[in-house]
Amino acid sequence: MQLKINGNYVSVEPKPGEMLVDLLRERLGLTGVKVGCNESECGACTVIVNGEPVLSCTYPSAKAAGKEVWTIEGLASLSPVHLSTGAEQEDLLRGLHPLQQAFVLYGAVQCGFCIPGQLMTAHALLSRNPNPTQADIRYALKDTLCRCAGYPTIERAILAAAEALRTGKPVKPPSIPASHMPLEVIGTIQVRPDAVEKVTGEAVYTDDLKFPGMLHGRVKRAGIPHGILRRLDVSKARALPGVAAVLTAEDIPGERYHGLVIFDWPTLVGIGERVRYVGDSVAIVAAESREIASQALDLIEAEYELLEPICDPVAARSPDAPAIHPQGNLLKHIKVRKGDVEQGFAESEVVLEHTFHTAFTDHAFIEPECSIARPTEDGRMEVYVGSQIPYADRNQVARALGWPEERVRVIGQLMGGGFGGKEDIMGQIHAALLANAVGRPVKLLFDRHESLLVHPKRHATQIRVKMGARRDGTLVAVETELYGDTGAYASLGEKVMTRATTHSTGPYEMPHVRADCYAMYTNNPPAGAFRGFGVTQSAFAIESMMDMLAEKLGLDRVEIRRKNALKVGSVTNTGQYLDESVGLRECIDRVIAEMDRLIGQGGDPAARFASRSVPGAPHLRRAWGFAVAFKNTGLGGGAPDKASAEVELFADGSLEVRTSSAELGQGLVTVLRMIVAQEFNQPPSKVKVLVMDTDLTPDGGPTTASRQTYVSGNAALYAARTLRQAIASTLAEKYDVPPEQVRFVEGLAQVNGLSLPLGEVVAAMRAEGREPRALYEYWAPATSPLGTGGKMHFAYSFAAQAAEVEVNTRTGETRVLRVIAANDVGRALNPLGLQGQVEGGVVMGMGNALTEHFIVENGRVFTDRLARYRIPSIIQTPEIISIVVEHPTAEGPYGAKGVGEIVSIPTTPAITNAIYNAVGVRVDSLPVDQEKILLALQNAP
Amino acid sequence: MPVWEKYILAASLQEALEAAANAPGTARFIAGGTDLLLDLQQGRHPPVHTLIDITALAETTALEIRSDELFIGAAVPLSRIVHSPVVMEHAQALAEASALIGGPQVRNTATLGGNVCHALPAADGSIALLALNASAEIAGRNGCRRAPLGELFLGPGRSALDPRAELLTGFYLPLKSSGQASAHRRVMRPQGVAIAILNMAIWLARQDDLIQDIRIAVGPAGPKPLRAVQAEDFLRGKPYRQETIAQSLDLLLAEARFRTSPHRASAEYRRRLAGVLLEDALQAAWQRAGILSGRQGTDRS
């Protein structure tokens, strides 16, 4: 058949069963087209066929015969005008389509994985409708999902591009507030270093890589939640032509268990061993093609002795529950103690108690997991993977191979979203075992189904809160009891549930606290890290309780929070004295001020949260809801928290910063680049960033706990300063001036009125026998373990949010209209990136409240397709008003603390509190169920 | 094994029918593939030998007025239906229903024929067509025949067509006369699959304040898309009043078989929504029927 692709005629014969996306990616190398789900749900694979956007994952290649196909790779050539964009970005954006330019300038690009689909869908819209409204954009992009949820920015970028196309003028730059305390680079608007490659389709993610002789790996999953593997016969699979290897537990040369903290996760379950969840692996296959590998899986015969699954954490704790792990079902009992709660309740004038439930949720990053292992000629193993903890991957892969760590090199790839879900080992070890066995590269790609079944989720929890207070709203005692379902394996369960527990009494002062958490093993999929790290769950419980308490006492819900809010000088429930950087009250006040401005009620507290009907639609009730939160920055609890970074100056005057920390789309690379540019007073474009390579980049530690800006940021900052000082001392000696007189300005070092191109400094240093680079190992301030009453965390971020909802009292349907979010992030280093984090975080919090429900029944996953697991779309995205509050923390880089998680945490309770305010139905179990709302309304007296 | 061996882009009705009859293994017609390809990929449908694409046939892609009827080809993509002024004029419920199916990308390939042949009891297209009294045109080796739409459904996911010998070419809908109008409404859930937890389409003819004639289709209310004939009979000839509608709801609830579907909706919830949709769809159709001129906005929601 013949077809025209990106303007060129192509002759190919379609293959049996081949979809257009396979033809484009696999045979024509157009890897800008992405596959997020392979089930018509995500829109990442959108291409344009005969002028209309279609999903290439469910479009037979044969159907494209004679048609005209456009992919992201051709978008720039469709640009009718080549617009200039003003001096600064001119070079960067030259030759791009205005849509691409606008996506870069507006910060619509985060992880970038959805972006080709967004751009092609948007292009199709603008071709039909050059002057779209916001509603038109939402209609057109309805099913093109972005998990980083840059929807508001995508919308603004499309509007700006449309205007540029209509007027022939450059794309208007966005208006985003800079930091309140901007420096030359820090706190100013800067585009991502990887934004351009992400809008042209050139960005390479793991699945886009191909190596000569590469095989395709697949994993045989147990498919039963609990049992003993009794028989395993892989002979038929081994005999299948095209199969290069089938490995079972006996074939593992090194350690057979892996894990992040506890090595309890079998890489392959052996005969006679226990299967603990449906996603457990029993055999792995490498074959010449993915199809053959899949066929081989069907030929593997496994027999199990079935055991009754343990399906919830409360049941798992019962004394007669069978033990899932040798040491029992209790992963950890976590305790927080302060004062004497019994005495506290006795002293209280009002005591409330309520139990809340939260569901499992899935990260649903649009890029499913992919690893490629490649044996090298010198006997090492390279692992290409988008991973949040490259050094931990190296360690775990090496353990399984029985090798020293140095023989393994993890080469981190661009990641299409992580959110905590790419911290655990998924395919890395399996790919390496197969590659080692056959001596060829092996790619192990999860499809969406496998991704949903296998990787750790957000913990489902049960949280009971008992709260005692005085009549004036002063909190006296809070007791919480949490059950966390950590599923089959520990993953980061203990850490997550510790955070849930220590944050379970909210960002408030109170004399008496008792919190107990039981992190329990069950036969559900494992639960681990997920943006919010346990605090998402406990904030829902405690912030619901705060509204219930305010109501019971007839007090203003805002005032009661203000009154008890942590402030500088407070002692937290874990006994930590807060000596600085507590911007909670300012967050509260700023949100309320903005609310008052919007609703114009003259600051009447009762009117702010009153239920209102919509004119002409009396069945629609609207109201605002309010919630606050705090979240630690960094690992804390006594864990050594360090990161290393290296900064190097090159002869062409450019700089490079290197650290193994991970870029998941959150914008770390931008922050690192800005820090180094700031320290050398250089334009950011002069700074390259290299991350996630265990050979080339020093260990930045895990990308988790909102720690990268602070910890790796500081490592980069001090490495830059060290290098700067070394340069200054070289020049000082050479020109015989004190080092303080050496200055750095754009591209130059200045000494004594003399200007020296920075590149020449390289030669000067080498002449002295010094290398023009500096490595810095940064140790974050020490923290103390829980229970010791010391400094549990070196910094906390704070937030307040108000959400406005509309509830349909005839159907129970609920939507979120507006969210005001104030976040105390210490210092806004990268305002464009911060905006993306805030908007994305709010939308994710909304998903947690309204759309997301990962359902496991009897250990079996019901939501095993994206079609059954809904993440928010642009249609559901509320208007988001972001307020940046900056209470710097002394040790943070320029005062900054964590951003990534806090932005998302208060959203869920703000929404559920708003629902209560609108219609009087208290949601105590997530996600919000419209049916329950309706039935509660209609059964109400 | 690939999920299909051979993909034939049929150029004529004749070729499509012959290919189906002569395929060496199993054969299936395919239109947009938005149901069939997912069923194949996810193993709900066994692999087939031949897929016969029927989206390039003159017979299945026409959308036009044929004497006193509106013809909509079975393989017309939904996006064309959504934007078609004649559909908006004569079958507004169908335009509304089509606009709700999937997103823009899905609608650029998905078809009405596929929606009907997939035979789900709450398919939006089927429900709208049923209320609009559509008849189906079916091509077989011995020529074309027409059948009332309802006869195409055997049960959930089971169509009455012979997959090797019968091809649905399109739908005939009566043209609208003055005083007639239609509307389609549904309620979704933000969690889980994008199929209505309840939908309803209503066509009515209005004479002053009387409901002169009415057709109500609702799903899922049984194994097949359901016509609520008892509610229709009751309402026919009655004035448009709250009490009348409330009484007709009782009849509808008696003839509909609402089930509880786990993780989606309880039967009880569906019963309550039925009342909401009946009121809303009836009101929309009633108001539209009162607008005498053909000038109507495109109130897609």
Ligand SMILES: Cc1cc2nc3c(=O)[nH]c(=O)nc-3n(C[C@@H](O)[C@@H](O)[C@H](O)COP(=O)(O)OP(=O)(O)OC[C@H]3O[C@@H](n4cnc5c(N)ncnc54)[C@H](O)[C@@H]3O)c2cc1C
């Ligand atoms: C993301 C997504 C969202 C969706 N949302 C909705 C929704 O909200 N509401 C809704 O109702 N549906 C929804 N659907 C399903 C909807 O897209 C399909 O029902 C579609 O209309 C089927 O048309 P098709 O052309 O793709 O059919 P195909 O998949 O091509 O065919 C379906 C079946 O019909 C047969 N067939 C097709 N055409 C003919 C013909 N002319 N003659 C004989 N047999 C034929 C095929 O052999 C096959 O068995 C959704 C689908 C997706 C992927």
Ligand code: FES
């Ligand atoms: S819609 Fe095609 S990959 Fe998701």
Ligand code: FES
């Ligand atoms: S940028 Fe859209 S999914 Fe990450």
